[in-house]
Amino acid sequence: MDKKELAKIVGDVRAQNSIFSDKSFLDNLAVPNSIIGRESESKKLVKFLLSYEKGLVVPLVSIYGRSGSGKSTIVQFVCKNLDVDFCYVNLRKAKTVFGCINLILSELGHENLKNAQGVSNAFVILEKLILQTLEKSNNSLFVLCLDEFDTLFYDKRGKPSDFVYKLVVLVEKLRALKKHMCIVTISNKVLSEFNLDDRVISRVGTSEIYFDSYSQSDVLKIIRNRAKKSFLKKIDDDVLQHCAYISSEEHGDARRAIDLLRTSGEIAGIENKNISKKHVDEAVSQLQKNQITTIISGGSYHFRLACAALSWLTYVNDEGWHSTSELFKQYQKIISSDTRQISYRRFSEMLVELVNSGIAVSKTESKGRHGYGSQFKLSVDPDLIGNSCFPDWWPSVVESKKRKDDALRSMKALKSLSFGRRRSRFGNLYRNLGL
Missing domain, CATH: 1.10.10.10 (Winged helix-like DNA-binding domain superfamily/Winged helix DNA-binding domain)
Structure with a gap:
């Protein structure tokens, strides 16, 4: 690549972004300053957390539901706007149980431990860090948010149920010191689907909040709000409705709707046109390819086989x-x-x-x-x-399918002939097909 080619790339990117006023409002991972919908789920979470004001907080709250249903956003929004200390950790970044505890420690400002130092030692450090955090802020509640909680259970050797047990025991230790801690797990699956020991189940109870997929009207409200803040010109409402319809029909995924709106804008920007339904349809195809590539490239060999x-x-x-x-x-x-x-x-x-x-x-x-x-x-x-x-393998599958279709067409052709003409005209093909 020379300077001329680089200049062209720069020009294309600037053209792509020319349609936007503030693209940050189309960041689907950012926690917004205001939330649209999910009042019922937010109220349940606040109710669980604020029970510490009366001396008791549930040890664990299980948040579950479809991807893109607002689980992580609501948990972070509520915790940021309550008078509590909280630590949000996405466990997807870890591959082992020990990796999970290291992520938590790292989020609290502690250096990573080595495996030889052990999980028990890590929990001693975690207890000290939580107490230090609460003493510094003079708060009484510490909320530990564990997103992608199911990742923990991929490590069979690391005893994930034992890890959860240690967390619940830590909650009990802090309670004895007149401090409170609540573990909030975020996953696509309900807590009962995880292989937890009876000793854990009996301690955590059944404090659950289910997030259903967003309705089309909810998705439309969300992207209307984002579109108003992120684009230079007002987006036609028919386009936004089309975008909301596609997202809600497929998954009810608000993140996908925001991605779809952003990508549609980028495509329209390159063409120097206002966003249309055509741009939304093109964005659907582009995002699907990008999404599949990302998911599969990050999956294991057995995941790809499935x-x-x-x-x-x-x-x-x-x-x-x-x-x-x-x-x-x-x-x-x-x-x-x-x-x-x-x-x-x-x-x-x-x-x-x-x-x-x-x-x-x-x-x-x-x-x-x-x-x-x-x-x-x-x-x-x-x-x-x-x-x-x-x-390298899929072309052989395509060829196999072609041969199967050709054989089926040949069968139909054979069946349309009389028995004698079948043998004389098709010979070996007749016998190979078993007719």
């Missing part, structure tokens, strides 16, 4: 819904022979990850006397998933 199994069955068999057992059998067929398979249970957890990431959707169906089972359906183009997961 994606590939669902893509294969969807693409080759022209079928939508597939059971966990069907997908696990396909996973076993395509996994490398020199790689150890994960368990059926871990595979089913991985399918839930596909749903949480927006790659698939799920439903529960009755099997009669055999109980209930989960069904999974791809929510994006299988060709896009297959090429993103295994670009």
Whole structure:
């Protein structure tokens, strides 16, 4: 690249941003100064937290619901605007239980510990840091917010349930010192779905807040508010409604709606035009490709195999819904022979990850006397998933599908002929197809 090419890139980027007045309002990770909707959920959280004023606070509050339903935003907004100390940690950055405790310590200003120093020692340090924080602020409540809480349970060796138990014991220790602590977990799954020991379950109770997906009207209110602050010119309300409709129909995801609005603006800026529905549709396609690439590139080999199994069955068999057992059998067929398979249970957890990431959707169906089972359906183009997961393998799947379609067309052609003409005209093809 020379200076001339760089100058062109700079020009393109400036043109892309020319439509905006303040792009920061389209940052979907930033906590806004005001919240639209979620009054009921906010009230429940405030009720749980402020019970410390009467001498008792619940040890753990479980916040759960679909991605993009406002869980993390509401928790941070409420904690920032209450007279409490809080520490927000996204556990997605950690790969082990010990990594989780290090993230918490780091957020409180402490250097990372080495594995040899042990989890028990880490909790001693954590207790001191929380007491120091409360003494400095003269507050009585410390809120520990653990986002992406399910990440903790991927580390089977690290004893995640024991880690949660130690946190709850810490709550009890602080209470004896006339200080209060509340653990707020944020996840897509309800707390009962995690493999917690009975000793933990009996201590934490059932303090839960469910966040349903945003309705179309909620999404529209959110992006109207953001659009007013972020663009130089007023955006046509039909465009905003189109943007809200797409987001609410697919996931009810407010973050996705904000991303969609921002990307639509960038595309319109390059063309030096006002945002139209066409730009929104182009943004949908662009974001889907970017999202899939990001999710799959950050996934494990087995995660990509789970994606590939669902893509294969969807693409080759022209079928939508597939059971966990069907997908696990396909996973076993395509996994490398020199790689150890994960368990059926871990595979089913991985399918839930596909749903949480927006790659698939799920439903529960009755099997009669055999109980209930989960069904999974791809929510994006299988060709896009297959090429993103295994670009060297997917072309062979496409070729296999082509051969299958050709064979089916040949069968139909054979059936349209008389029995004698089939043999004379198609010869070996007839026998190979088993007709």
